[in-house]
Every structure is written in C-alpha cells, then in structure tokens.
Amino acid sequence: MKMDKLDFEEALKKLEEVVKELENEEISLEDSMHKFELGIKLSSHCLKKLNEAEQKIEELTRSEDGRLVTKELEIDTDN
C-alpha cells in the first residue's frame, strides 16, 4: 500500500478496518503479523499528517491588476 498517496481520512478509515480485523480471533498468526505491520504504518502516517503543516494565517485580496494575492495576517487573540 502506497502510504504517501493516502490522505488522512483514507488512512484513518483503513486503520479502523485493520483494527477490526486484528480483533477477529480467527485470523491466522501470519495474517495478524501483516495486519499489525500495516496498522502501525497507517497510524504513523496519520500522526505524520496531523503534524505536517505549520500555523499560518493569511489574507486573500485582489491586486490592482486583479490577481489574487495573499499576505500574512496577524490576529491578536490574547484577550
């Protein structure tokens, strides 16, 4: 399974399936090892996705020639 292509939601959904399969006591040892490995990959992919971006607030405006431009925006939320 190509992890990089999976978005967070797909990975989380697959992870839930894996957990369900692991809970099935009929599953063979070999299968359960594969599922476990997949589950760990999916979990770390999810955690990676959660921490991927950095906080950013920007304002979207139109420049004089009508192009869309963004500039960083400070919003004070201390009070």
Place this chain on the structure above:
Amino acid sequence: MDINSTKIYSVSELNHLIRQDLESSFSNIWLEGEVSNFFFHNRKHMYFDLKDEDSKVKIVMFYQNNRKLLFEIEEGLHIQVNGYISIYKKRGEYQLIALEARTVGKGAFVLAFEQLKEKLSKKGFFDTGIKKKIPLLPEKIGIATSIDGAVLKDIVSILKSRFPNFHLTVRNVSVGGMKSASEICSALEDLCSHGVDVIIIARGGGSMEDFWGFNSEELACSIHKCKVPLISAVGHQTDFTISDFVADLRAATPSVAAEKVILDKKKVTGDIENIISAMLEKTLWRLRTSRKQFLTLIDRRYFKRPIIMLGNRYQDVSITRRDFSENISRIIGRKKTERVRATSGLVPDRILSKVNSYRLTIKNNDLQWRYSVINYVANKKKYINFMLESLEKNTPVNIIKRGFATVYDAKTGKNVNTVDMISRGEDIKVCLRDGQIKARVFEILKKSLLRSGNKNEDG
C-alpha cells in the same frame, strides 16, 4: 340651445383633463387590498389588481420601483401600496401607479425569508443528498468574514487550541446589510480559485436586517454552486438564514464553526495512540497463544522421538515388501503352472528381470519413506499453522487404511470375503475409502494354489 356654445371634448382631451384632475387629487395615497390577476411582464413591470369583497383597482408597479421590494408580490397576498392615480389614456382606464408596497400582518423580512425559503426548497437547494462532507483535516481553511470583527478573533483562538498548526486564508468582506451578499459571493469565488479545502462564511449576532445579505437569493445561488464544502455560521443559536439552509453545514455560532471545521488534534492523536497500543496488545496475545500452541505440539512424541514415527513407517514398508514378494511368488507360480501346462514359453531371464525390478522398487520405496519422514518432521516445525491438520491426515493408521477395500457381489450385493463366493466372469463392486470400482472377475486364484506354486519354485 346653441350648439356652438356647448363645449365638445375630444376623447384624448377628456382623458387628459381627467388624468390631470385625478393625479392632483390622488397624488399620494395608500391603498390596501388583496393581490389578484398578478402579471409580471418579462420580470420587469408588475400589473395586478387590488381587491376587496366588492371592488377592485388596477395597479401598475414599474421596474424601478418594484426592484427595491424585499418580498415578492404574489397572488392572494394582502398588501398596502403607496402611489398616485393616473389614467391609461389609450383605454381611458384609471390605475394606481405604485411606488412602494408593504406587507400587512407579517413583516416584510419575514415574508421575504419565507418566500425565498420555499422557492429554493422547491429547487432542491436544501436537499440533504447534495450536502458535501466537511473534511476532518483540511489543509487550508478559507473564511469570508469581516477582518476586524470579533468573529475572526474567536475563530482563530479556537483553531489555535484545537489544531495549532492550522492554515487559514481570510477573505475580508462586509457582513452587514444588503450589499454584503455580492461581496460574499465574490469572496467565495476567490477562495475557490485560490484553493481551499473548506470555507466558512460567518458574522456575529444582529437583527434580521443586519444579516439580510445572508438571506439573499444571490448568495444562496453562489453557495449552491460552490464546489468546496461550506459552513454557514451567522448570528446566534436562534438565528437562521437562507445561507444556513443552503450550506453543507450550519454552525449555530461562528465559534461552533471553528470546532466543526477541523478535528481536535490532541484528542485524535490520543485516539491513534490508543489504537496503536490496542493493536500491539492484540498481536502480542496472538504471538503468545501461537507460541503456546507450538510448544504443545513439539512436545508430542512425533517431534520428541521421531524414530517412533520411523518405526511406524518401517512397519508400513515391511508390509509392502511382503505384499510385493507375495505378488512375485504369485507371478512365478503362475508362470510355472503355465509352463507345466504348455511345456514351453517359460523364459527364466524375463522372470529374473522382473524380480530385479521389484527389488529395486522396494529399495526406492524404502528410501522414499525415509526422506518423506525426515521432510515431514522438518516441514511441520516450519509451518505451525498446518501442523495439526496435516498430522491428522498423515497418521500411520490413515495411511494403512488407504490400502483396504471391501468387495461386494454386484448382483446380490453381498459382501465377498472368500474367492469361493464369486466365479469368473461375474461383476463385483470394490468399495474404497473415496469411492467404488465396478469390475469383472477374469481370474480367480486360490491362495493354497499360490503356496504350492511357491513351494514348487523353491523346490
């Protein structure tokens, strides 16, 4: 009577005079009644009657006046119109030129809201089937709101606590009054072309007039067309706008929108960590169980003392060997009998080579048994999962079982357990472990005969 002294009007003249008269006498009046015969010519000028129980008056409301109406004039509506009386010269009919109209009973805003809601509902704008799912983890959140308002501050502060590494793109719009609608519409377009995963439109509390822009048909159409999932968050819990209904999700307040637009990072991280430990626990349990199974299995005598198993195999081999030697004796015996009968045809070399080939077969078989047992033990150690099943299949008892068959007389169905019960040419049924063979007896050899043949050979 002097006909010349009598004033004679032309038709146009009369209508003109009456028009002047009426327009000055009824230059600014309010008229109340129920709308009927409503006709919206090219969706520009409106023509209708206002009537009561006994009478009616023609009303004209031109585009420049009716375009300012909040609500739609429709059949049966009870309204008041303001304007002046005029004459339509071509027909000589009088009519009221309406400059303004207002509702009777319900407020105009309420009426307009209800009318638009019904109209859009009929168009399917509110259907739950077309609602887009709000992503759990949007990479970029777009918001159309006032950049200076408290709403944006609230949303940012909630986002910071829920998901500190969020990415927010703000499009500044005015959120009050009628003109906000078209500003928000272009903000939606801009946010979409800039590329965001979800859009919030938000403003704080106010009167129905304050957020009237969110009740406009123009904005409703923009939201309906918008390809990006959209959350509408206008006013307080109790405020409902048309945007709320068209949006993919209504948030009761802007703060709620911030909670619905992205997952709670701390919570979800904890959930995933719990999942990891649950998986680990489950898998360790599996491993422990399998290890126990394995230990129980290798404790069996097959693995502890494989020679016992070999001993069983040797027994098989010796049985087979005896069978072979009996077969050979039988063939030799038959040949001998034939020779005795025909006094010719016996070729000792051929018999000898047959004997040799059987010997070789026995030797090969012996080796095969050995290898199969060794491989068997090795394989079992490797494949724990197949062990039990395979062992069941391959127990010596079952292997010996394979060689046994029961013979029945095909005609009578009786079990044939001695050669005396059957004669040459009769049909028999041979029942094996996995099926039956129908056969015909072509020769019967008594065991005593074989023995005597054997003796003859030896002697």
